Amino acid sequence: MAQREELSRFLKAARAKLAPADVGLPAGERRRxxxxxxEEVATLAGMSVTWYTWFEQGREVQLSAPMLERLSRTLRLSPNEREFLFALAQHRPPPLATRRDETIHAGTQHLMDSLSIPALVIVEDWTVIGWNRLVSRAFRDYSQMPRDQRNLFRILMLNPRYRADPDKFRDMCRRLIARFKWDYSRTSQPDVFEGIIADMMEQSEFFRQYWQESEIMAHFEDTNIADMPGVGEIMFRHTSYAIEEAPGQRLLLFAPLDDVSATRLAQLVAEADAVCA
Incomplete structure (x- = not known):
């Protein structure tokens, strides 16, 4: 009940912040x-006045996600306010924002640059948009690649360097596709994913096989090996985390899996420091 009361207060406050002129309505007579x-909010959001009134009063009525989206736009809610509305009304986060945020925020880049492990950022279609210097040293230099060649899903599925061990490659493909399915189900831009899916259907036999199966992964975590000339093989465990300030972005971190890998990574860090010095 307390959350319904908070929802009611929030909607009244959001409504009170807007003047008729803000939404293209005439000012009319003086308002008390x-x-x-x-009734103006309901009309602009395409809702029944009675239904909106009950909703704002905190009654047990349920609005669909599209109705909440229209209400968010009508009330000119910020991304954080939109998420707050969905959390109170549906007890879950809203769908990913339709506007892709491809800006690496200064705090995110500073975090990556301060780490002594490889770190990169991808957007919802798996395109790499940010990285630190250790990624360039351990994996590839994304700064030398145009954006349309920086899709991590395509790289992992199609690059011959990952096929050295056929069994490990097959297992990696299965897990990647299970996670990619999850992201596809939640995307706000299905056309982008469908373009990737169409390409992969033509280029990858494993994609054609595993895309037909039912396995889904909501969180992808695995190990991988980087073979570094002059350093040797480094085994990493990688995992990903959503970036709160940028919906749709994920931070991928690669931590050494054992002591030998940690020692070799430290050597890699020292070499990178020497280059920057």
Missing amino acids: TRGLRR
Whole structure:
């Protein structure tokens, strides 16, 4: 009940912040209270006035995700306010924002640059948009690649360097595709994913096989090996984390799996430091 009361307060406050002119309505006669009227919000959001009134009053009515999206736009909610509305109304996060955020925020880049392990950032279609210097040293230099060649899913599925061990490659493909399916189910831009899917159907036999299966992974975590000339093989365990300030972005971290790998990574860090010095 307390959350319903908070939802009611939140909607009233959001409505009160908007003047008729803000949403293209004439000012009309003098108003006793500031902000939009309930019937104006309902009309602009394409909702029944009675339904919106009950919702704002905190009654047990349920609005669909599309209705909440229209209400968010009508009330000019910020991304954080939109997420707050969904959390109170549906007890779950909203769908990913339709506007892709491909800006690496200064705090994210500073975090990656301060780490002594490889780290990179991908957007929801798995395109790499940010990385630190150890990624360039251990894996590949994304700065030398145009954006349309930086899709990590395509790279991992199609690059011959990952096929040295056929069994490990097959297992990696199975897990990658299970995670890619999960991301496809949640994307706000299915056309981007469908372009990748069409390409992979033509280019990868493993994709054609595993895409037909039902396995789904909501979180991808695995190990991989980087063979570094002059250093040797480094075994990494990687995992990913959502970046709160940038919906749709994920931070991938690669940590050494054992003591030998940690020692070799430290050597790699020292070499990178020497180059930058």
